[in-house]
Amino acid sequence: MPRGDGTGPTGQGPGTGRGLGHGGGGRGRMGGQSMGPGGECVCPSCGAKVDHKLGVPCYEMSCPKCGTKMVRG
Numbered sequence: 001m002p003r004g005d006g007t008g009p010t011g012q013g014p015g016t017g018r019g020l021g022h023g024g025g026g027r028g029r030m031g032g033q034s035m036g037p038g039g040e041c042v043c044p045s046c047g048a049k050v051d052h053k054l055g056v057p058c059y060e061m062s063c064p065k066c067g068t069k070m071v072r073g
Protein backbone atom coordinates (compact mmCIF):
# COMPACT_ATOMS: atom_id res chain seq x y z
CA MET A 1 0.00 0.00 0.00
CA PRO A 2 1.85 3.14 -1.15
CA ARG A 3 -0.67 5.52 0.21
CA GLY A 4 0.21 5.37 3.77
CA ASP A 5 -2.55 7.44 5.11
CA GLY A 6 -2.84 5.16 7.96
CA THR A 7 -6.46 4.52 7.87
CA GLY A 8 -7.10 1.32 9.48
CA PRO A 9 -5.04 -1.75 9.75
CA THR A 10 -4.75 -3.89 6.72
CA GLY A 11 -5.37 -7.49 6.50
CA GLN A 12 -7.91 -7.69 9.13
CA GLY A 13 -11.51 -8.20 8.80
CA PRO A 14 -14.08 -10.79 8.76
CA GLY A 15 -13.06 -13.97 7.18
CA THR A 16 -9.58 -14.33 8.48
CA GLY A 17 -10.35 -15.73 11.81
CA ARG A 18 -12.36 -18.79 11.73
CA GLY A 19 -11.95 -21.91 9.85
CA LEU A 20 -9.59 -24.51 10.99
CA GLY A 21 -9.18 -24.53 14.61
CA HIS A 22 -10.76 -26.28 17.40
CA GLY A 23 -12.48 -29.01 15.64
CA GLY A 24 -15.32 -30.82 17.08
CA GLY A 25 -14.11 -34.20 16.07
CA GLY A 26 -13.10 -35.84 19.21
CA ARG A 27 -11.44 -39.07 19.78
CA GLY A 28 -13.63 -42.08 20.12
CA ARG A 29 -16.15 -42.29 22.82
CA MET A 30 -15.07 -42.58 26.32
CA GLY A 31 -16.34 -44.90 28.93
CA GLY A 32 -18.94 -47.45 28.27
CA GLN A 33 -17.97 -50.85 27.29
CA SER A 34 -15.33 -51.94 29.64
CA MET A 35 -16.69 -55.41 29.93
CA GLY A 36 -15.24 -57.82 27.50
CA PRO A 37 -15.13 -61.55 27.53
CA GLY A 38 -13.91 -63.13 30.66
CA GLY A 39 -14.10 -61.41 33.95
CA GLU A 40 -16.25 -62.35 36.81
CA CYS A 41 -19.80 -62.95 37.70
CA VAL A 42 -21.02 -61.57 40.94
CA CYS A 43 -23.79 -62.70 43.16
CA PRO A 44 -26.15 -59.79 43.74
CA SER A 45 -27.31 -61.38 46.92
CA CYS A 46 -24.20 -62.27 48.83
CA GLY A 47 -21.49 -60.74 46.73
CA ALA A 48 -19.66 -63.94 45.91
CA LYS A 49 -17.65 -63.86 42.76
CA VAL A 50 -16.87 -66.60 40.35
CA ASP A 51 -14.91 -66.63 37.16
CA HIS A 52 -17.04 -65.97 34.18
CA LYS A 53 -16.95 -68.74 31.68
CA LEU A 54 -16.98 -67.92 28.05
CA GLY A 55 -20.17 -68.92 26.43
CA VAL A 56 -22.07 -69.05 29.66
CA PRO A 57 -23.94 -65.93 30.60
CA CYS A 58 -23.62 -64.98 34.20
CA TYR A 59 -27.34 -65.15 34.63
CA GLU A 60 -27.22 -68.81 33.83
CA MET A 61 -24.83 -69.45 36.62
CA SER A 62 -25.83 -69.86 40.19
CA CYS A 63 -24.00 -68.55 43.18
CA PRO A 64 -21.97 -71.33 44.80
CA LYS A 65 -22.92 -70.05 48.20
CA CYS A 66 -26.54 -69.13 48.04
CA GLY A 67 -27.75 -70.26 44.66
CA THR A 68 -28.81 -66.85 43.44
CA LYS A 69 -28.42 -66.19 39.78
CA MET A 70 -25.21 -64.39 39.14
CA VAL A 71 -24.89 -61.09 37.37
CA ARG A 72 -22.11 -59.70 35.33
CA GLY A 73 -19.46 -58.24 37.53
Ligand SMILES: [Zn+2]
Nearest residue numbers: 043046063066
Ligand atom coordinates in the same frame (compact mmCIF):
# COMPACT_ATOMS: atom_id res chain seq x y z
ZN1 LIG B 1 -24.68 -65.67 46.63
